[in-house]
Amino acid sequence: MTLSVILPAHDEAAYLGDCLDALLASEGALLDIVVVANACGDATADVARGFARKVAQRGWRLQVIETPVAGKLNALNLGDQTAASPCRAYLDADVIVTPRLMGQIAGALAGPAPCYASGTPQISPAESGITRAYARFWSTLPFVTQGAPGFGLFAVNAAGRARWGLWPDIISDDTFARLHFTPEERVQVQAPYRWPMVEGFAPLVRVRRRQNAGVQEISRAYPALLSRDTKQPLGLRGLARRVAHDPLGFAVYGAVALAVKTPLFASKSRWARGR
Numbered sequence: 001m002t003l004s005v006i007l008p009a010h011d012e013a014a015y016l017g018d019c020l021d022a023l024l025a026s027e028g029a030l031l032d033i034v035v036v037a038n039a040c041g042d043a044t045a046d047v048a049r050g051f052a053r054k055v056a057q058r059g060w061r062l063q064v065i066e067t068p069v070a071g072k073l074n075a076l077n078l079g080d081q082t083a084a085s086p087c088r089a090y091l092d093a094d095v096i097v098t099p100r101l102m103g104q105i106a107g108a109l110a111g112p113a114p115c116y117a118s119g120t121p122q123i124s125p126a127e128s129g130i131t132r133a134y135a136r137f138w139s140t141l142p143f144v145t146q147g148a149p150g151f152g153l154f155a156v157n158a159a160g161r162a163r164w165g166l167w168p169d170i171i172s173d174d175t176f177a178r179l180h181f182t183p184e185e186r187v188q189v190q191a192p193y194r195w196p197m198v199e200g201f202a203p204l205v206r207v208r209r210r211q212n213a214g215v216q217e218i219s220r221a222y223p224a225l226l227s228r229d230t231k232q233p234l235g236l237r238g239l240a241r242r243v244a245h246d247p248l249g250f251a252v253y254g255a256v257a258l259a260v261k262t263p264l265f266a267s268k269s270r271w272a273r274g275r
Contacts, residue, residue, distance in 0.1 A: 001029070001030070001085075001087065001106050001109075001110055002029075002030040002031070002032055002084060002085040002087070003029050003030070003031055003032070003085055003087050003088075003089055003102060003105065003106045003109070003155070004031075004032040004033075004034060004079075004083035004084055004085040004087065004088050004089070005023065005031055005032065005033045005034065005088075005089045005091050005102070006034045006036065006076060006079030006080065006083060006088060006089070006090050006091070007019070007033065007034065007035045007036065007079070007091050007092075007093055008036045008038060008072045008075035008076055008079065008090075008092075008093070009035055009036065009037050009038070009040070009044045009048070009075075009093040010037075010038050010039060010040060010044075010070065010072070010075075011040050011041055011042045011044060012040075012042075012044050012093035012094065013040075013042040013043040013044045013046075013047050014042075015093050015094040016035070016044055016047045016048060016093045017047055017050075017051075018096060019091070019092075019093050019094065019095060019096060019097075020033070020035075020047075020048070020051045022096045022097045022098070023091075023097060023102070024051070024054055024055065024058060025099045026097065026099055026100075026101070026102040026103065027099050027100055027102075027103050028100065028102070028103020028104070028106065028107070029102045029103040029105070029106040030059070030060060031058075031060045031102060032060065032061045032063075032083060032084040032085055033055060033060065033061070033062045033063070034063045034065065034079045034082050034083055035048040035062070035063070035064045035065070036065045036067065036075035036076075036078050036079045037064065037065065037066045037067070038067050038069060038070055038071060038072070038074065038075040038078075039067070039068055039069060039070035039071075040066070044093075045064055045066050048062070048064045049064050061084060063082055065078050065079070065082060071169070072173065073167040073168065073169050073170065073173060074167075074169075076090060076167045076173065077166050077167050080161075080166075080167075086157070086158030086161065087106065087109045087155070087156070087157045087158060088155060088156055088161055089102065089105060089153065089154070089155035090153070090154055090155070090173070090174075090177070091152070091153050092152045092153065092195075094152075094195075094196050095152040095153050095193055095194065095195055095196075096124070096193060096194040097119070097153070097191075097193045098119075098191050098192050098193060098194075099191075100191040101119045101189065101191035101192070101193055104119070104189035104190065104191045105117045105118070105119065105155045105189055107189075108155075108187040108189055109155060109156070109157035109160075110157075111157070112159060113159060113185070114156075114157065114159040114160040114162075114163065114181065114185055115156065115157045115159070115160050115181075115185055115186075115187060116148065116150070116154060116155070116156050116160055116177065116178060116180070116181040116185060116186045116187070117148070117154070117155045117156075117186070117187040117188070117189060118148045118149070118150035118153055118154045118155065118186075118187075118188055118189070119153060119188070119189055119191050119192055119193045120188060120189070120190060120191065120192040120193070121144065121149065121151065121152065121153075121192070121193060121195050122192045122193065122194050122195070123135045123138075123139055123194075123195060123196075123197055124194045124195065124196040124197070126196075126197055126199060127199055128199045128200050130199075130200055130201050130204070130252055131197050131198065131199050131200065131204065133246075133248050133249045133251075133252040133253075134197070134204055134249065134252045134253055134256060135197045136246055136249040137242065137246055137249030137250055137252065137253040138197075138253060140242055140246075141234065142234060146230060147178070147183060147186060147188075147229075147230045148178070148186045148187060148188035149174070149178065150174045150177070150178050151174050151195060152174075152193065152195040153193055153195075154174055154177055154178065156177065156181075160180070160181060160185070163180045163181075164176075164180060168221070170214065170217055170218065170221070171210060171213055171214030171217055172211070172214030172215060172217065172218060175214060175215060175218055176218060176222070176225070179218070179222075179225035179226065179228045179229060180225065180228075181228065182228055183228070183230045201252075201255075201256065201259075204256050205256055205259045205260055208256055208257070208260050209260045212260060
């Protein structure tokens with residue numbers, strides 16, 4: 001089965017090569033790769049086109065779309081319009097997949113029933129102590145450990161993608177997609193992928209604020225979707241266990257959560273990734 005991989009990229013020349021190298025090492029799936037370079041001021045599109053020969057040697061297809069219009073959701077719509085397969089994977093340009101992942105995802109999507117699939121996320125090693133402590137605590141939370149969260153990478157089959165039309169202009173595309181599926185329709189395959197967390201306190205606050213805003217946006221615009229959210233509350237006992245196990249991680253995580261409520265680290269862009 002062919003799996004179309006839609007890869008929106010805004011000024012990702014420094015990251016895209018590693019992402020595509022990892023995709024090219026994939027086993028067990030035929031890939032149709034669509035890179036959508038949106039409003040780029042760097043060599044993102046050139047980096048993507050530089051992989052044309054390697055992709056062709058695998059017997060796969062690579063398309064590179066350039067648009068002057070900024071925004072991830074517009075890029076996703078352009079990618080959907082060009083994708084060759086009704087089974088779609090949506091991949092961030094700074095994510096590194098492991099060789100078996102795309103094949104396992106393609107297998108999970110092979111049936112006729114609506115299906116959403118992702119891999120097992122792993123946080124890439126961080127450079128800053130602040131980010132390492134935050135990531136350590138964050139990676140134990142129910143959102144990360146339950147329900148195939150799909151941040152950085154998620155995929156749907158044809159029946160699943162038919163549940164919505166064009167991507168709306170929202171912040172949290174991964175939450176929007178995931179909540180179109182019941183818990184029973186979501187699959188987290190065993191193969192991992194590496195997802196980077198932003199470095200430093202202020203970037204963490206900006207990204208956390210954006211993530212919160214994205215969930216709030218969905219709750220206002222699509223309240224019915226929230227009934228499919230299976231995230232279990234942490235509870236006092238669960239929190240106490242985590243605090244006892246990692247007091248530093250909790251302190252950093254709590255400090256970021258408090259700082260989100262202040263305007264000191266506000267970003268001018270709703271799409272800021274903090275890098």
